Amino acid sequence: MIDFNTKTLKELQEGLASGEFTSLELTKHYLKEGKKGNGEINAFLEIFDNATEQAVKADKKIKKGEKGDLLGIPIAIKDNMLMEGKKATAGSKILENYVASYDSFVVKKLKNAGAVIIGRTNLDEFAMGSSTENSAFGVVKNPHDKKRVAGGSSGGSAAVIAMNGSPISLGSDTGGSIREPAAFCGCVGLKPTYGTVSRSGLIALGSSLDQIGPFGKTVSDVETVFNVIKEHDPKDSTSIRNPKFYKGEKKKLTIGVPRDFLTEGVSSDVLERFEAALAELKKAGHVIKDVKLPYIKYSLPVYYIIMPAEASTNLSRFDGMRYGLHVEGEELLEDYNKSRGVGFGKEARRRIILGTYVLSSGYYDAYYGKATVVRQMIREDFDKAFKGCDAIATPTAPGPAFKIGEKEDPVSMYLADIFTVPANIAGIPGISIPMGTVSRHDIELPVGFQLMAPHLHEETLFTLGKEIEKYTN
Amino acid sequence: MERMIKVEEIEKLAELSRIEVPEEEKKTLASDIEAILEYISQIQEVASVEPESVAGEQRNVMREDGTPHKSGLHTENLLNAAPKREKNYFRVKKILSQD
Secondary structure, three states, X not given: OOOHXXXXXXXXXXXXXHOOOOHHHHHHHHHHHHHHHHHHHOOEEEXXXXXXXXXXXXXXXXXOOOOOOOOOOEEXXXXXXXXXXXXXXXXXXXXXXXXXXXXOHHXXXXXXXXXXXXXEEOOOHHHOOOXXXXXXXXXXXXXXXXXXXXXXXXXXXXXXXXXXXXXEEEEEEOOOOOHHHHHHHOOEEEXXXXXXXXXXXXOOOOOOOOEEEEEEOOHHHHHHHHHHHOOOOXXXXXXXXXOOOOOOOOOOXXXXXXXXXXXXXXXXXXXXXXXXXXXXXXXXXXXXXXXXXXXXXXXXXXXXXXXXXXXXXXXXXXXXXXOXXXXXXXXXXXXXXXXXXXXXXXXXXXXXXXHHHXXXXXXXXXXXXXXXXXXXXXXXXXXXXXXXXXEEEEEOXXXXXXXXXXXXXXXXXXXXXXXXXXXXXXXOOEEEEEEEEEEEOXXXXXXXXXXXXOOOOHHHHHHHHHHHXXXXX | OOOOOOHXXXXXXXHXXXXXXXXXXXXXXXXXXXXXXXXXXXXXXXXXXXXXOOOOOOOOOOOOOOOOOOOOOOHHHHXXXXXXXXXXXXXXXXXXXXX
């Protein structure tokens, strides 16, 4: 019996190529593990039984000696990415029965690379949240402690890795929605540079912040998937044409730590793990230094203006007329009000109303206008800091996974993203890598080490990430 | 900034957002929004120095002014997702009222 669960993506690819096992065996294994784990964890909204057909096709190609970057490899996708003929709910009642009319860009790329898409993963409604407690289809439980959340909004995509339901997966990150769940579930999660992965076919939350990225067990796994999905797409107007990725020429790197920013609300044992990981990087020959980012503390308030503003605009398309839930009223206006009132959950309604407020005349300048100015100041903070360092490190989240139901008031929930939001504000890449565990009630919970780098410097994240991996393994 | 978000204000915002909000939720929504506004109002303390450029790179993205695909290619696919259709149209209630 082959132990697929301990294999890295590269090992799975080698096993397929050498004929040690087939894609069908691999796919069947993950479908079985996924179903077994899902009863309790609720990470998958749907497991595609007919994925075996894709696996059979992949096996034929492998036999013929054909190549594909993910040929025969199972992958799960967050349920806010369209896949033609499959449901795409975005975790919302308003799209409960919606069947996608076309493939999102990333799904097309996965199919072209020969990947076997095995299921849709659970998420906070419209990716609004840090715990998946906002999913209309139930919370995702953390495989490390089922009383705790898996993080969010891509909680399902992180939990499927932790419960061995899939070797790799895709999520989306608007304010930390890949990195925070990756930290909580003990896997690697990458939010790429804004504009490197097309948003075409991704159900939009905050268009100037949203970015699709991969989850995996290792840094090299997410690197492989990133290389498959990154490409210019004319259907996304913010997709970068001919991106000039940094190639990683430098071997000795300088890592900046914004210590002024790490003072409030961070668990002391999380900081201990963080310092220990930094010490390992130093031992490996890298330089650690303090950096100042004077405006970074305004990232979260800026985010909670820009994101709801964009969300309220993006979500106006759900009107019960062209697709999605329709609730009958007396007249047209009532059709809208009822369809949206019934279809959207509590957090979605809250953010739409907040977005409407910050965009309304009289408040626009004080909130949205001001937020775009401060956003630029934060970007300039990073530009200046990166003149003196190659990467910036923080813990991914202030603590380990919190308990289900623990954060009831919205602001305390929003604070879970305090360290991840700045990368979205600035559009820079960020990665979360496991940095060991902390103990809560005698249960070991994983925590994450976050690295951020300048635009298109993903390579730096991979280089440093692999060093941290060596230490935690 | 002192501000009290009243239930009437929530009702107005809900109306603008085309969302029916259940009566019992209006009060909690008002206090939630107020707490969030209090939090995000921190940005008012930032001295407004005009930054060198505005956030977000601005550029035009053009395509040939031709037909991107064969007419009607996606019609059936898209209309199938509609809650109500009539022939090749979305069926909705009348938009103009009599009075």
